[in-house]
Amino acid sequence: MSRSSGVWRIVAGREIVVKLRDRNFVISTVVTIVAIVASLAISGFLSSRPDRVEVAVLGADASVVLDAANGLTEGDDVSFSARVVADRAAVEHLVREDEVDVGLVPAEPDGWQLIGRNAENDNATTYLTAAVRQLTLERNAAAAGISLAELGRGATVTYDLLEPGAIDPGLSKIVAFVFAFLFYMASVLFGLSIAQSVVEEKQNRIVEILASAMPLRQLLIGKVAGNTVLAFIQLVLFVGAGLTGLAVTDRGAQLGQIAGAAGWFVVFFVVGFLALASLWAVAGALATRSEDLQSTSTPLTMFIMIVLFIGIFVTGTARVVASYVPITSIVAMPARLAEGTAAWWEPFVALALMGVATYGIVVLAEKIYRRSLMQTQGRLTMRQALALED
Structure with missing residues (x-):
């Protein structure tokens, strides 16, 4: 094993430490958690008042x-x-x-x-x-x-539920919206952080020093791993806050099904974010200056917005299809689990497809990242980066 094969752990640790020392990041996370718990608790209190x-x-x-x-x-x-x-x-x-x-x-x-x-x-x-x-x-x-x-004999009407375990449609729509919004927020927040870190190191020529000390592949792995860990921790905190707030509302009886869907959402997000984080790193590597980042990251930002809209608005057969498509399945499959329309085996199949797609995206992104990171003559396109020699 090469002596530099574990350097990515140092890079990942640095990414985590820098983010945790960012006061704005910590404060915004705490405020969001408090807001989630408070809003659900207040909603539950108001709904329970006679x-x-x-x-x-x-x-x-x-x-x-x-x-x-x-x-x-x-x-x-x-x-x-x-x-x-x-x-x-x-x-x-x-x-x-x-x-x-x-x-x-x-x-x-x-x-x-x-x-x-x-x-x-x-x-x-x-x-x-x-x-x-x-x-x-x-x-x-x-x-x-x-x-x-x-x-009144013969006037009795009973109500038989065909799917007594399913949550009501109104709540399932709210859950789908929350999953989609959390996906968008975490993908953009941590993705932009990766892209900005890459382009700043490239613009300041720090990457040349790093490249002499470690393989560029290790640098990419460290950045992706560090930000994925942070995104995972933040999502777990947000989901936990939401479930805690939900427990005090009159929807607490449906907490188990929502918690199961939320757990799957976190798992799907972590696997999918590995691919997205690699693409964000590519967006930073293709840029030469910070001003170029908006252009190189626009396709990725638009794609993330499309996934957001799919999670919020797509229903029926289209949602079933989207729940198997990698990346869109991050929001579509947990939403189906929350509304009780997905069989127990479906998330495993969708997650396997996501894993295969993530592996392919990461391999391609690593090649583009490695070929474009040291190019400082001007902004590159993906096609130009792939045409370069290693």
């Missing part, structure tokens, strides 16, 4: 309706409280001044009327209407000399 609907009522029977409605809301975090007034004008005044949420008054000949200011209160419409119907059925059943149970 919705107290204050109702201005007219007549003694209206209070009976509210009592029946409160009996129907058990377990739904909704409650109704009555403010008894003397006439309809008082009800309308309280509603118009936002002193109550809704008004409830008798309506001729024998019904009820809800009064709102400028929009319907969904809870009032749902529960007060149901309470009125229940009381009416009880009264009519008594008048007919039969029980309420006999009157």
Whole structure:
């Protein structure tokens, strides 16, 4: 084994130490973690707070309706409280001044009327209407000399879930968006860091000193490995923060399935980022000055944005196909796992395809990187770099 075969570990260690000493990186990571936990915790707190609907009522029977409605809301975090007034004008005044949420008054000949200011209160419409119907059925059943149970025989409706383990569609869309956003953020943040490091060393001629001390392949491996480790740690922290915040919401029952999908997302990202990091290093090597980096990195940035949009907007058969395509599978396959549409074996197949593609990309990127890194005459294209001799 060559004495320089393990030099990449020194390069990787330096990349990690430099990043961890970057105050902006550390602060932004901590702030993001706190923001994730806080936003989910606040969301859970707000969603778990009971919705107290204050109702201005007219007549003694209206209070009976509210009592029946409160009996129907058990377990739904909704409650109704009555403010008894003397006439309809008082009800309308309280509603118009936002002193109550809704008004409830008798309506001729024998019904009820809800009064709102400028929009319907969904809870009032749902529960007060149901309470009125229940009381009416009880009264009519008594008048007919039969029980309420006999009157309602045959009206029972049950709900059977075909996929009881799947998370609801709204939450699965949120999870897919989070996976796509984390992929984009980590890929660009750490990828640009690699590219900028490469072009700065090239512009300052430091790379010539490094090339005399180690093989360029070892330099590339070190940069890729160091930034991949950092990206992995940051993603684990972000995902852990998200799962912690989710645990305190009313979606905690679905935590297991989301956690499994999140674990696969981290694994897919690490394997795929090895390829992306190599391409970011190539973008830096093709440039001669920092000003060239925008041009050499544009194709890669556009590709990452395409993956972001696929993760957010693509559904159905297109998402199934994308979940097997290397790089796009980083966001598409975990999203399918979160929504429960992927079989247990599918992520293993997709990950194997990703591994093969990553190996091929890294081999090609290493060749371009090695041939272009020492060229300082001007910005290169990939075709020009491949045409150069080692």
